Amino acid sequence: MPLVTSKEMFKKAYEGKYAIGAFNVNNMEIIQGIVEAAQEEKAPLILQVSAGARKYAKPLYLKKLVEAAVHDSGLPIVLHLDHGESFEICKSCIDDGFTSVMIDGSKYPFEENIELTKRVVDYAHERGVVVEAELGRLAGIEDAVKVSEQDALFTDPDEAVEFVERTGVDSLAIAIGTSHGAYKFKGEPKLDFERLEKISNMLPGFPIVLHGASSVPSEFVELCNKYGGQIPGAQGVPESMLRKAAEMGVCKINIDTDLRLAMTASVRKYLAENPSHFDPRQYLGPGRDAIKQMVIHKMRNVLGCSGKA
Numbered sequence: 322m323p324l325v326t327s328k329e330m331f332k333k334a335y336e337g338k339y340a341i342g343a344f345n346v347n348n349m350e351i352i353q354g355i356v357e358a359a360q361e362e363k364a365p366l367i368l369q370v371s372a373g374a375r376k377y378a379k380p381l382y383l384k385k386l387v388e389a390a391v392h393d394s395g396l397p398i399v400l401h402l403d404h405g406e407s408f409e410i411c412k413s414c415i416d417d418g419f420t421s422v423m424i425d426g427s428k429y430p431f432e433e434n435i436e437l438t439k440r441v442v443d444y445a446h447e448r449g450v451v452v453e454a455e456l457g458r459l460a461g462i463e464d465a466v467k468v469s470e471q472d473a474l475f476t477d478p479d480e481a482v483e484f485v486e487r488t489g490v491d492s493l494a495i496a497i498g499t500s501h502g503a504y505k506f507k508g509e510p511k512l513d514f515e516r517l518e519k520i521s522n523m524l525p526g527f528p529i530v531l532h533g534a535s536s537v538p539s540e541f542v543e544l545c546n547k548y549g550g551q552i553p554g555a556q557g558v559p560e561s562m563l564r565k566a567a568e569m570g571v572c573k574i575n576i577d578t579d580l581r582l583a584m585t586a587s588v589r590k591y592l593a594e595n596p597s598h599f600d601p602r603q604y605l606g607p608g609r610d611a612i613k614q615m616v617i618h619k620m621r622n623v624l625g626c627s628g629k630a
């Protein structure tokens with residue numbers, strides 16, 4: 322099976338009230354860990370590549386690794402550009418065979434975001450590629466101290482409807498209190514589900530995307546800290562909230578931090594326990610396996626996409 326777009330995947334996920342995992346990939350072990358999990362779970366899969374990943378691994382290497390994953394697994398896999406900053410980077414990925422791109426115009430004023438997104442949508446759709454955009458600013462709820470500030474950061478439901486209509490975009494990332502990285506909340510985790518419900522009701526059938534959706538499992542944080550790491554107070558989005566979001570029109574859930582934590586915890590533990598070892602296969606192998614187990618858990622118990630490939 323060649324690379325696919327997310328059109329069918331999202332349609333089924335929306336109807337079935339589950340979400341597809343979109344995992345960030347940077348090297349072979351990360352890709353293999355994720356894909357082995359998806360194979361075991363018979364799950365549809367989105368592998369996403371950031372500009373930073375392309376810089377780190379080189380575009381051609383990542384493309385070929387993902388092609389290998391498609392051949393080897395026989396799974397429906399989407400190759401997606403994460404947080405494309407400009408028309409040019411989106412164009413280059415589309416020309417390169419990506420089946421999905423994100424144009425992230427969220428830092429621009431509304432009209433400029435629409436204009437940029439529309440330009441990418443026109444180019445992508447002519448070539449059978451789907452587009453994700455972003456409206457609203459991702460920030461932890463603690464970053465928005467006053468309700469009025471939060472209102473300015475989070476996605477406005479009326480604007481979301483107008484944005485989707487005017488751009489023709491295929492999916493939309495919204496801001497309801499999630500944020501990137503391992504420190505998402507200072508106190509109690511909280512997401513604006515009322516806002517999500519409103520947006521979802523105003524855009525029936527339309528796939529919503531949640532960025533910054535790692536749950537930062539405490540077992541990985543504790544392992545990192547036990548074996549020389551220093552990430553005290555790391556906190557993610559509780560799994561129960563992700564399950565709830567998946568039932569409310571969120572069809573794509575982005576995960577990067579949890580992959581980083583799984584691999585780092587496992588490598589730290591291995592090296593601490595085996596100080597005389599220096600063959601990278603000895604510690605990257607367990608790192609790959611830790612990613613696989615984490616992704617299996619996520620697909621089966623959080624996203625609900627197991628058995629849906």
Ligand SMILES: O=C(CO)COP(=O)(O)O
Pocket residue numbers: 345403404500501502503531532533534535536575576577578579
């Ligand atoms: O949104 C993401 C990638 O675009 C990843 O979010 P996390 O940092 O929560 O894993």
Ligand SMILES: O=C[C@H](O)COP(=O)(O)O
Pocket residue numbers: 345371372373374403404501577578
């Ligand atoms: O949303 C951002 C992703 O976690 C990718 O991060 P990166 O830009 O460091 O590759």
Ligand SMILES: [Zn+2]
Pocket residue numbers: 404501532533575
């Ligand atoms: Zn993101």
Ligand SMILES: [Zn+2]
Pocket residue numbers: 538560618
């Ligand atoms: Zn769990």
